[in-house]
Amino acid sequence: MIYQGNAITVARGLDGGGGDIAMLTIDLKDESVNTLSSAVVEELGQAVEAIRSERGLKGLVIGSAKEAFIVGADITEFHGMFEQGGEVLQRMLETVHGIFNAIEDLPFPTVTAINGLALGGGCELSLTTDFRVMAESAKIGLPETKLGIVPGWGGCVRLPRIIGADNAIEWIAGGTENRADAALKVGAVDAVVPAEELEAAALDILNRANGGELDHRARRDEKTSPLKLDAIEQMMAFETAKGYVAGKAGPHYPAPVEAIKVIQKGAGERRDRAQAIEGKSFVKLAMGDVAFNLVGLFMNDQVVKKKGSRYARQARPVNRAAVLGAGIMGGGIAYQSASRGTPILMKDIKNDAIELGLKEARKLFAKQVERGKLTTAQMAEKLTNIRPTLSYGDFGGVDLVVEAVVENPKVKDAVLTEVEGQVTEDTILASNTSTISINRLAENLKRPENFCGMHFFNPVHRMPLVEVIRGEKTGDAAVAATVAYARAMGKTPIVVNDCPGFLVNRVLFPYFGGFSQLVEQGADFQRVDKVMERFGWPMGPAYLLDVVGMDTAVHAGEVMAEGFPERMAGMAGDRGDGKGKSAIQVMFENDRLGQKNAKGFYAYEEDRKGKPQKVRDEAAIALVRGVAKESREFSDEEIIARMMVPLCLETVRCLEDDIVGSPAEADMALIYGIGFPPFRGGALRYIDAMGLSAFVEQADRLAEELGPLYAPTERLREMAAAGERFYPAGSGD
Template sequence: MIYQGNAITVARGGKDGSDAIATLTFDLKDESVNKLSSAVVAELGEAVAAIRAERGLEGLVIGSAKQAFIVGADITEFHSLFEQGAVEINAMLERVHGIFNAIEDLPFPTVTALNGLALGGGCEVALTTDFRVMAESAKIGLPETKLGILPGWGGCVRLPRLIGADNAVEWIAGGSENRADAALEMGAADAVVPSEQLEAAALDILARARAGELDYQARRAEKKAPLKLGPIEQMMTFETAKGYVAGKAGPHYPAPVEAIKVIQKGAGESRARAQAIESKAFAKLALSDVAFNLVGLFMNDQVVKKKGSQYEKQARPVKQAAVLGAGIMGGGIAYQSASKGTPILMKDIKSDAIELGLKESRKLFAKQVERGKLSTAQMAERLSNIRPTLSYGDFGEVDLVVEAVVESPKAKDAVLTEVEGQVGEETILTSNTSTISITRLAKNLKRPENFCGMHFFNPVHRMPLVEVIRGEKTSDAAVAATVAYARAMGKTPIVVNDCPGFLVNRVLFPYFGGFGQLVEQGADFQRIDKVMEKFGWPMGPAYLLDVVGMDIAFHAGEVMAEGFPERMADMAGDRAGDRGKSVIQLMVEHDRLGQKNDKGFYAYEEDRKGKPRKVTDEAAIELVKEVVSEHREFSDEDIIARMMIPLCLETVRCLEDGIVGSPAEADMALIYGIGFPPFRGGALRYIDAMGVDAFVTQAQQLADEFGTLYAPTERLRQMAKSGESFYDSKTQD
């Protein structure tokens, strides 16, 4: 044994019997995957030093004893590292470059055997060796730009020299995971073999390199030299890429374009200078709010996944599902279930509704075929997982039912009580309701413990979130089964407790309340949309209301007003005092329902792809004037505060009321459910970034002028006084 650590071992000898070959194996103790924490990187430095000191070696294989090779750096360390500032970040990068360069400079050929995922730092380890062999199922990539940073351990230097600048730009700026066959085609891999042949293939490459058949020194020299690109080629490659990537990433995500600049600046440099350029850019991005928030987002996602996994372990598997109510929503749910392998019955009382649901499913599968994700045979096979029916004949075998009929307590109550009599005693019933109390819907059920909410977001196939809503009598088993089914569908379930609007809609409606107040005070709704889209939302509030449907928003607003009259009374149709109608009520009364009938705040026309395109509608502008009661001047900052503070405050209340279990779950629900700007990290991280004290001060000033919609909670005031925050950068809780 040359070296033995907690995560790394180095031993002499391979299956070929040669004692001249060393094998460095990553196998992090007490972890399911290998990751490059600071402790593991330090071990790697010790291991490489031991290899350099060992006499008689003629080759090195780097591999993994786990299913994945290395999934990347230990992201849990990032926040504490970033907070130490540029000097410490650069010192860390210099240490790692020294270790990785030492691998690259070993006096004999080296090969990495990639048996599974090799991402981020794991990919950068593989790039240090002369050759790479991949198992057929392995994937390789540099996803750092998705965290607001860039590859900082040599990825921006080595990958372009290995696969070409244009291919490297695509991999790094896109943050993609790349299959073994693609890696082989581009030159990132030298061989792709079945996993059981991986070690033999790695040893074979070393033998050929030792025999002089493969010139590892030439490969190494090319990786360490400047890129072979002339000035015109450089301009065409990098300038074109920067323009395209900037347009795709948007102004709030600088890392992809910064990565291209790093590759460009380092193109004509030697290894040392190019790595210095990379390190400087990494440190700059690491100190940005965007990187801090995106890393926090990753951590929050891990919290949510861990909780979902814990529920899943307790669950009885859902082998057969059913959806009640076809149409667009039912068809979307059926498609999602069938596409992920869970057979589903799709029941309705009308044949034309069944056909509509099937049409929706077929359309979504057809798009997968068009994009090359499925073959026509696979499409046919997955479509067969959907069985349409007008009766309850096969419901005795169903494990879980999703009720997706019209958003009416009476209709849902009738359907749920009816289906309960047709299913087994252990069958879980769920309701895809967006606002109606689960406890209320459970009142007429014989087995309320087997009932919970399962709120999908539209369109089902695109929106990752599913709210799993626990009613007063919902059992842990019902929640666990529903979470497990949502995860099997490829969704991210977040468990919340019952209240009007649950979590996401409850938080969204104060945001609409702020919008309504602004419009009544003379703000131009089109300007509000532009300001909030510039802030980072995928669409402004007026546009979002058109997409949701004005009638649906009006109904949900009445539910919110009934549940939280002290701050959401303005969402109701029958408003107190002399303030008259809300802008949403006005739109409904004039049959301006949004995209569903091509007129709302905007008018809608079909674009070339048949999708609705919004255009300015003078009739809507004139109509909105009816609710304007005064004319104030607003800065962009005023608009942002008036919109964001009510949303953030309601998120705080949901956390304080126990509707959601943690800041991580609250923030992820808003990002996955309503498109909260990811680079801002979520509502609670947004408050932390502003400072709880500053947030409370601004909220109170608005509350004094505009009412309880902006009033901070007592607990939030206490947090402000004591200097608390929602997140501790060390724990992420």
Template sequence: MIYQGNAITVSRDDDDDAVAKLTFDLQGESVNKLSGAVISELDEAVKAIQSDKGLKGLILTSAKEAFIVGADITEFQAMFGKGAEFLESMLHRVHGIFNAIEDLPFPTVTAINGLALGGGCEVLLTTDFRVMSDKAQIGLPETQLGILPGWGGCVRLPRLIGADNAIEWIAGGTQNQAGAALKVGAVDAVVPAERLEEAARDILARAIAGELDYRVRREEKQRPLMLNPIEQMMTFETAKGYVAGKAGPHYPAPVEAIKVIQKGAGEERSRAQAIEAKAFAKLAMTDVAFNLVGLFMNDQVVKKKGGQYEKQARPVKQAAVLGAGIMGGGIAYQSASKGTPILMKDIKDDAIELGLKEARKLFAKQVERKKLTTEQMAEKLTNIRPTLSYGDFGHVDLVVEAVVENPKVKGAVLTEVEGLVGEETILASNTSTISITRLAKNLKRPENFCGMHFFNPVHRMPLVEVIRGEKTGDAAVAATVAYARAMGKTPIVVNDCPGFLVNRVLFPYFGGFSLLMQQGADFQRVDRIMERFGWPMGPAYLLDVVGLDTAVHAGEVMAEGFPERMGSLGGEAKGEGGGKSAIQAMFENDRLGQKNDKGFYAYEEDKKGKPKKVTDKAAIELIKSVVKETREFSDEDIIARMMVPLCLETVRCLEDDIVGSAAEADMALIYGIGFPPFRGGALRYIDAMGVDAFVKLADGLAEELGPLYAPTEKLREMAKAGEVFYPAPVQR
């Protein structure tokens, strides 16, 4: 044994004792991660290799299913908190270790057996050769965290696969299949997993024998990029324009990564790495990076909780959906596409046909994008079995009820199906507003019933709210969470209340919008401001997409549930000042949004057949009828008026135990309604402003606008105590 650590061992290869084998195998973990401790071990391991004068070659390998999934992201926020100078120093240290691997006096090869991402990908770029399992994937996803590859990725990858390919990989943050990696030259060979080490040994033996020139490989990675001025301009300037347009103004990392590659293109290794380190430290100091790393951590919390439920669940091998149509077809498609067979039942042939048409359309798009072959599409479509009867429901493990959003209709359908399924079958209602406890009242087995709220369109929206009613049992929740995960969704368990979590939080946001309309704000300007703030669409546009009839119905539910602060959402305002809301005015004038091509905007088909919004003078005139006074609002006023009620309702949901943690609340808003990811979520947004500053802002608005803007007592206590929703990570 040349070196033995907790995560890394270096031993002589069984086939040739002149070859060292460095194996990553982090003890006590299911995957290899590059924490600070592992990097220190790597330093010691490389020094041990350098000291062994009898070696002629080195193989890097992994004893786990993945090669290395990346750096240990749990350390990032504490590390970023130490400042840019510390980060640059740390990066230079890591560069020194990685350069030492690259500069070993003999050839080196990496055997890539599984995922090699971020820092893991940067490790394998240090060796002279790379052999990849046909099931493995590699990539540099750092820009998705608001940073860029900082351990040599921006320097080595462009020299290995060309600047244009490297820009695509790094700016896009993609995970790349073995075939794609081989095609661009990121790896030298792709083989079946069982032949991986054999292939790595073969390449190394050929390099040791002089058949393959490893020194030429090194020179190519360490010298400046061979691009003339015209090639540089064509490559970098074109890419910056395209990537900036795609990433948007709130995500600077992709464009910054291109600039780093460009600045380092004419430099040798050490100077190019210094440019990379400086840019990494600069990005790491931004709120965007802090929030996106926090988002990753929150996502891990949600996945871990989902996994815990899944362990307790009875598997769903056969599902059913009641109610075909667009929503039922979307649920059927999602289930079938991920491998769970599903019955799709309705009482009308035309509804069944509509559901099948929706599923076929979605599968056809997958074929167009070359994600599926026609044969695979046909096979997956057989997972959907349309039916007009309950004939096979005795063998179903879970039924999703997705009929019209009416408590009487839903109640009748649920009671009917309960009598026709097995005693252990789970019933789940895809309701967006109706109380699960209320729907369970006439069921004989309420413990087997819960909510399963999908967001539209089902195939795109990642969130599923799993709603626990007063009598819902743990087995029902666990099975529904497991099924949602099997469908490729992110389930978040919430407790029952009007609107559950996401709609309960969203409607105060619409309430803030209605109050702005009553005070003469221009809805198109409000949309533009909130879109610049980071929302995918402004509130008026979002209401058109949701449907004004749906918004009125949900607003009435919210007004009934929370009359003190949301009474104005139920048609005629009962709160401050009274009067009709803009939403109600649209609905009463049969302006339902995209579903009938007129709402706050009018809608025309674009070239792809999708609805395109255009200004409609009739809508502008209609808004004038709800205006009670005309006031001037700054951009900051509008943002505060919109965001404060949404954030406060998120706080209330956490305090009322509707949602289990700040992480789950923030992820639900990001996945469910498109809360700007770079802002981290509503509770992280409050933390960023400062709880005390947020309370003062809310109090100032509440004096004029009423209870919708009033902070809770607990939030006031947090402000006084200097507490936050996300305590700072411990610095190690």
């Protein structure tokens, strides 16, 4: 044994004979995957020193004992490291570069055997060796730009020199995970073999290198020298790419364009100088808010996934499902279930609705065929997973039923009590409701412990979030089964407790309330939209209301006003306080429902692909002008504060009221459910970034003029006074 650590071992004798080939194996104890934590990096440095001191070696293979090779650096360490400042980051980068360069400079050929995922630092480690062999099922890539940083362990230096600048830009700026065949095609790996032949392929390459057939020294020279591009080629490769990537990434995500600049600046340099350029950019980005928030987002996503996994492990499997109510929503749910392999009955009382649901499912499958994701034969096979029916005949064999009929408590109550008599005592019933209380819908059920909410967001096939709503009498088995089914559908389920609007809509409507008050005081709704879109929302509040539908907004607003009258009375409907009607109510009463009838705050015209495009509408502008009680100019900062403070405060209240279990789940629900700007990390991280004291002061100033919707909670005041945060500093979240 050359070296033995907690995560890394190095032993001679991989060739089974002469013992002149060493095998460095990464196997992080007590973990399901390998990561390059600071402790593992330290071991790697020790292992490389031991290898350099070993006599008689003719080759090195780097491999993994786990299913994945290395999934990257240990991201749980990032926040703590970022908070220590740029000098600490710079020292860390120099340490890793020293270790990786030592591998690259070993006096014999080296090869990495990539058996599974090789991402981030794992990919960068593989690039240090002369050769790479890859299992057919493995994937490789540098996803750092998705975390708001650039590859900092040599990825921006080595990858362009191995696969060319154009390909490297595509991989790094896109943050893609690349299949083995794609990696082989661009030259990122030298061979792709079945997993069981990986070791033999690695040894074969080393033997050929030692025999003079493969020139590993030439490989090294290419990796450590300037890129072979003249001035015109550099301009073509980099300037064009920067413009294209900047357009795709948008102004709030600097890392993809920064990565191209790093490759460009280092193109004419040798290894050490190019790595210094890379390191400088890494530190600059790592010290910014975007990287901090995107890393936090990754950590929050891991929290949500772990909670979902725990529920799913407790659940009975859902082998067959059913959806009550066809149409667009029912068809979307049926498609999502069928496309992920869970057969589903789609029931309605009308043939027309059944046909509409099937049409929706067929349309979504056809798009998958157009994109090359499915063959026609696969589409036909998946469509057989959807079985339309007008009766309850086969409901005795169903494990879970999603009720997705009209958003009316009487209709839902009738349908739920009816279907309960047609299923087994173990069948789970779940209501796809956006606002109606689960406790209320459970009142007439014989087995309320088997009932919960399962709130899908529209359009079902695109929106990742599903709220699983626990009522007072909902049993753990019902929650677990519903979470497991949502995960099987490819969704991200977040469990919340019952209240008006649940989590996402309860938080969204104060945002709409802020918008209504702005318009009432004379703000131009089109300008409000532009300001909030520049802030990072995918669409402004008026545009979002058009997408939601004014009828839906008025109904949900009434539910919210009934549930929280002090804060939310009259936000979407008649204000009921002698102050007239909201802009939303006025739109509704004038049959301006939004995209569904092509007129709302904007008018809508179809583009060449049949998608609705918003255009200015003077009739809508005149209606909104009639709502305004005064004429007033607002700065961008005022608009942002008046929109964001009520949304953030309601998120705080949901956490304090135990509607949602953790800051991580609250923030992820808003990002996945309503498009909260990801680079800002979520509502609670947004408050943390501002500082709780500054946020409370801002909210108090607004509350004096605008009322209880802007008033901080007592607990938030206590947290601010104590210097607390929702996410403790350096905690890794």
